[in-house]
Amino acid sequence: MFDLTEKLFYKDAYIKEFDAVVIDCQPKGDNFLIELDKTCFYPEGGGQNADIGMIDEAIISDVHEKDGIILHTADRPLEVGSSVHGKIDWLHRFSLMQHHTGEHIVSGIVNKLFGLDNVGFHMGSAMVTVDFNGELKPEDIENVELLANRAVFENIEVTADYPDAETLKAMNYRSKKELSGEVRIVTVPGSDRCACCGTHVAKTGEIGLIKLLSPQRYKGGVRIGMLCGERALADYRRKDGDTAAISHLLSAKQHEVTAAVKRVMDEAEALKQQLSLANGRLFDYIIAGLDKSDKAVCVFVDGVTPNDLRKFGTLAAAARDGFTAVFCGDDQSGYRYAVSVKDGDARAFSKAMHAALGGKGGGNNQMVQGSVTAARAEIERYFSAA
Numbered sequence: 133m134f135d136l137t138e139k140l141f142y143k144d145a146y147i148k149e150f151d152a153v154v155i156d157c158q159p160k161g162d163n164f165l166i167e168l169d170k171t172c173f174y175p176e177g178g179g180q181n182a183d184i185g186m187i188d189e190a191i192i193s194d195v196h197e198k199d200g201i202i203l204h205t206a207d208r209p210l211e212v213g214s215s216v217h218g219k220i221d222w223l224h225r226f227s228l229m230q231h232h233t234g235e236h237i238v239s240g241i242v243n244k245l246f247g248l249d250n251v252g253f254h255m256g257s258a259m260v261t262v263d264f265n266g267e268l269k270p271e272d273i274e275n276v277e278l279l280a281n282r283a284v285f286e287n288i289e290v291t292a293d294y295p296d297a298e299t300l301k302a303m304n305y306r307s308k309k310e311l312s313g314e315v316r317i318v319t320v321p322g323s324d325r326c327a328c329c330g331t332h333v334a335k336t337g338e339i340g341l342i343k344l345l346s347p348q349r350y351k352g353g354v355r356i357g358m359l360c361g362e363r364a365l366a367d368y369r370r371k372d373g374d375t376a377a378i379s380h381l382l383s384a385k386q387h388e389v390t391a392a393v394k395r396v397m398d399e400a401e402a403l404k405q406q407l408s409l410a411n412g413r414l415f416d417y418i419i420a421g422l423d424k425s426d427k428a429v430c431v432f433v434d435g436v437t438p439n440d441l442r443k444f445g446t447l448a449a450a451a452r453d454g455f456t457a458v459f460c461g462d463d464q465s466g467y468r469y470a471v472s473v474k475d476g477d478a479r480a481f482s483k484a485m486h487a488a489l490g491g492k493g494g495g496n497n498q499m500v501q502g503s504v505t506a507a508r509a510e511i512e513r514y515f516s517a518a
């Protein structure tokens with residue numbers, strides 16, 4: 133029977149390095165699972181990710197706990213019985229502690245104000261998300277964010293205790309379950325009290341800014357993104373940089389970029405409509421110049437959209453009796469086309485054309501749209517022969 137691993141992170145969440153003895157080392161795939169007599173590496177659990185770091189020269193990429201034994205996933209073996217020195221990636225851990233404690237405060241406030249429970253907590257590389265089992269209005273989320281940051285500004289001491297069974301029974305806290313043995317109660321006075329096995333900052337001021345982001349409906353409730361500390365700062369910097377760049381590009385004040393973008397989009401839409409009108413006039417002009425008696429003619433136009441090709445087809449079918457094929461593209465990447473006819477079978481026509489010019493497409497008797505791989509000279513030869 134092995135002794136349980138001594139968990140240094142419960143003695144003090146700020147222990148970054150430690151000396152220990154290797155109890156066991158077992159290969160697992162390309163890695164090794166290392167057991168020590170004690171560790172400050174936090175194993176994945178309770179919504180908190182595992183620590184990463186080094187034990188002597190071994191890189192520790194994952195940590196998990198099984199029956200009270202903590203196993204470190206290492207890239208190389210360590211000699212059983214030897215003394216080793218462990219060091220966790222403190223920036224990684226401290227960020228987890230900030231987000232974890234921030235999540236307590238936010239969840240506690242949401243629970244107190246709206247009676248909703250945190251039903252999911254996920255720490256991804258890009259974003260931390262918290263799921264609540266009910267809807268929150270945008271103004272409610274803003275209010276929660278403000279209150280959470282006020283709890284940070286007050287720099288409140290965060291405590292972790294193991295109350296006796298009787299005290300626990302009478303206590304009101306989140307994540308209340310029928311648990312046997314010791315229950316660790318983490319308290320942020322004024323904001324939250326919750327049963328939790330994770331690591332937390334000692335005082336709320338260490339969390340830094342708490343920013344709630346991009347709420348979305350999720351399983352009948354709401355999923356809210358959350359960033360704390362340096363990650364919130366990095367997000368602010370990126371967005372501030374984006375806003376400054378947009379502001380510069382549009383020569384608009386930063387607080388007016390939304391209106392400026394809207395203006396540019398409106399202008400683009402107006403230009404699109406003007407272009408469409410101009411293309412319509414150009415198409416009328418081209419079509420008026422086509423020989424009305426030809427059974428099949430081809431026309432090449434530049435820089436138009438598939439919608440324009442369809443428009444050309446409609447105009448041509450109304451103006452002349454034979455098949456009219458309009459092409460747009462170049463010899464390197466091929467040509468998009470529309471074939472139209474007033475009374476006839478555009479599908480049969482295009483089928484024959486596909487066979488001769490290497491093409492594909494679809495449509496109805498009046499119009500077919502598609503593409504061909506043949507060069508312009510081949511297309512023109514095909515139509516002069518037809």
Ligand SMILES: [Zn+2]
Binds near residue numbers: 232233328329
């Ligand atoms: Zn916690």
